[in-house]
Amino acid sequence: MSEPVITARGLTKRYGEAVVVDALDFDILKGETFGLLGPNGAGKTTTILMMLGLTEVSAGTVVVAGRDPVRQPLEVKRRVGYLPDLVGFYDHMTAAENLTYTARLMGLGRDVREARIADALARVRLTDVAHKRVATFSRGMRQRLGLAELIVKRAEIAILDEPTSGLDPQSTHEFLDMIGELKREGVTILITSHLLDQVQRLCDRVALFRGGKILVMGTVPELARRVLGAGFVVDVEAAAVPGKELAARLGAIPGVLNVQQTSEATYRLTADHDVRAEAARAVVAADGALTRLSVDNPSLDAIYTRFFERRTGTEGEIRDAA
């Protein structure tokens, strides 16, 4: 994780009057997995197409793998693999034939091509159906075939647009594992999604994207601190002994920002780190009977919901997240 491989400065896309992507500035570092998260229609796909030179840039610059996609699209596209949203294949051709066609477009020679295709199909576990027509493939299989294409390409940068949308949980899980493998090989990955919890475990950094703008950017714990005010929510269930102020004792733990008594015997602590051990000690010290103690990791979902709620003006109790 050193030098940036994708750099955008003031990247803008306008269709007539409408500004779809509005002066984006970001860097994606080599080997990093970057999540571009936002609702549908936020301009994610347009941003990707500009990186690939597939749509004109209205203003600003983007440099991908050291090259300008406007002037050197072939060089960029040789290094970048793109898996579009709802990827399509030629239904009347087999999986291997589809890959052969794109491998030839990549300019790979016959020997390299065949070896790489066999290897890629094995990695996405499609070897058994390599010679079946794609028409018979499920959504998940098509998505994996799309990933196989990036593997055949030996892409330095993989751009995955909504890779898990429309997949069942099992396929999603498998697919994310395969992306994880790519990541371990040092491929820089850019994922867009609106399914946050799925990409949360993959992404090193995320950017929340809406209305063509990046609203916040950083690692998930960073965002949690900035958006939620704190990263950790600890639920304590303990029968308190009358006279001993349990809520006050819990509130006195260093790092705890807020204590809320959600029912007679349950408390919700918001803290900037995991305070379970201290909470347990506090309960015991108050002669309480601890029956349950749990912590929620900061969830991207919560950050996202909270963030956009706040943006749209329904500012609520920020600490009461997760």
Added chain:
Amino acid sequence: MRREGSPWQGLGTVLLKELADHFDSPRMLLLALLMVLAAAVPFYSAVDQLRTTTSEDPFLLLKLFNPGGQTLSVVAILGFVIPVMAIGLGFDAVNGEHNRRTLSRILAQPIYRDALLAGKFLAGIIILAVNLMCLWLLVAGFGVFFLGVPPSGDEFARALVFYFIAVAYAGAWLGMAMLFSVLFRSPATAALLALGVWLFMTLLWPMISPFIAALVSPPDVRYTLLGILDPQTAAWQQGLSRISPYLLFEEATRTILTPTTPSLGPVLDQIRALRGEVVGAALPLRESLAIAWPGAVSLIAGAIVLFVATYVVFQRQEVRA
């Protein structure tokens, strides 16, 4: 701003893939059958007619394609069927890729859009040329077989020129079909509109253009009294009719295939008749070519203009599905 790299990168790959697709597809088989069956009927009637006059006629091979007179000829049928075939091959060329969601994936490979479009167009032209060549060989071969008279070199050359004009004609229609496939996202819309243009050009325009010509340049009473066309009206009529590729094709092939009665258009024909020229002496090939040349070139130009229009629209189009 210059872009780097060759626009032809990947052209061969696209071309081969499209050719393989066409050869595999039932659609192409159907279109080829349609063409052969449609040509079979006029071919047999031409053979029948020619059997009785074999000894007198110096241009048997050409008569097979175009026997002249009122009978339906192979050429007339081709003028009708070639557009259907070209539209059938081209109407979903680009919007089909959009709808299958393959377009952005293919364009994310290191090729330019140029290669994709040119590859598809060339594949279509090659398929049409191969089909037409098969038909041409069938007609010539069966013709020799049934009539037993080998064609002369001059006849053979004329028949070959006819073949190239037919390919150019097919190219013009393919260009239009592909333009529609870029303009309209739905293949059904593209196909319907292309067929609409085809019907208009082949059926309606030949009927409408004389009326428009008479409106634009009303015939002089003196000519009308003599029962002949006013040369000026006739010139308008001919000019207008040439907007239709069907009529262009018809005119160019007629000139090539009927050396004995070269039509120079109504104007010149009339003048020649008035001067008492013998209409019916065979023209040398060179002169037939000179007459057919503008028509043939117009067809080629039409194909190129339509392809360029397709190219311009496609370059500016958004690839996202």
